[in-house]
Amino acid sequence: MNKKKVPQGTISRLFEYLRELKNLSIIxxxxxxxxxxxxxxxxSDAQIRKDLGYFGSFGTSGAGYNIEELKKALEKILGKDKAWNICIVGIGHLGSALLGYPGFKDHNLYVAAAFDSDLKKVGRTVGNIIIEPIEKIKSIVSSKRISIAIIATPANTAQKVANDLITSGIECIMNFAPIKLDVPENVKVEDVDLSHALENLTYFANNEK
Amino acid sequence: MNKKKVPQGTISRLFEYLRELKNLSIIxxxxxxxxxxxxxxxxSDAQIRKDLGYFGSFGTSGAGYNIEELKKALEKILGKDKAWNICIVGIGHLGSALLGYPGFKDHNLYVAAAFDSDLKKVGRTVGNIIIEPIEKIKSIVSSKRISIAIIATPANTAQKVANDLITSGIECIMNFAPIKLDVPENVKVEDVDLSHALENLTYFANNEK
Known part of the structure; x- marks a missing residue:
């Protein structure tokens, strides 16, 4: 299976299917x-069959899907059957908040390391994580088997941090810095652009009456 | 001018045009x-003329746009010529981080109030903002002329908070709670869904090899 062939919409809907199957399972x-x-x-039912069709054949004609089986299959496809270690780079206001963000564990994500370039912050403990210098990204990403990195640095250092992470083997980045990162094709970046959302709201506030 | 007729892409590009005009003005x-x-x-030049055409006629054929004039016109259209008061509801990890977020002022946004339902938090000062009880939303939104609200509550209280805000006259909401808010047509919601981004990255981490 090649992830490139699976449309983004399908991936998002698979998570919806999984949530709904869990609801049904509970009752x-x-x-x-x-x-x-x-x-x-x-x-539509055709949409659901098409989405699932990317990953094989599920259910039997007439009888529908066995909920436990489909739930397990989706958990496996979506990586929900494993835990993933993540790191956060840039421990300012946002990075500190993310270090304590309780939502990660809902996605089986565990903050295994935090990095900052500010030597005054390095060595401090936030939650139960010691802030490490960014020079240690490579060794710690490897030793702690980190798969996903979160960039919460200012815009002007985000690209350098991304380069360091990618050199260290990271292929999944969540980017809070308000710049478009330049990354190789095999790297997936999810941008969370607060500026963009704020600009839209300001426009709307100004033009709503 | 009716905002409903202006496509989202146009609004985003107007902010790009404004940034670029400022760069040109500086040199x-x-x-x-x-x-x-x-x-x-x-x-394309046609795209730019089409986007600006929603808001009137700018520039003269052959001579191009006067940068200062177009900059001022865009600032006025986009609401960048005024300051906007915002409030944050839900002062947990994320809400606290947002209270100290330095990026707001880049968008002429000023945090004028903070609310929480937890009476242990009410009365505490974060930054220079006193946390108020959510029962005061209506009076404070009105007295402080707040135009934009940020919801940083858990999912299970976000809809109630949204209802309170809308009753208080708020029409622009930035929603960090991982639920789809049900709002009237005149209300604009910008969702910042960390869960969605994290799910995509988990899928990618699981399927990349």
């Missing part, structure tokens, strides 16, 4: 048809 | 044609 429902699942999510 | 350039501006931003 002891054992099987669900694509049209029932579609109705609950306001999607 | 003392006085006029720019749509094709020169387009070249700098990797956009």
């Amino acid at each position: 002891n429902i054992r099987t669900v048809s694509s049209s029932e699942l579609g109705e609950r999510l306001n999607l | 003392n350039i006085r006029t720019v044609s749509s094709s020169e501006l387009g070249e700098r931003l990797n956009l």
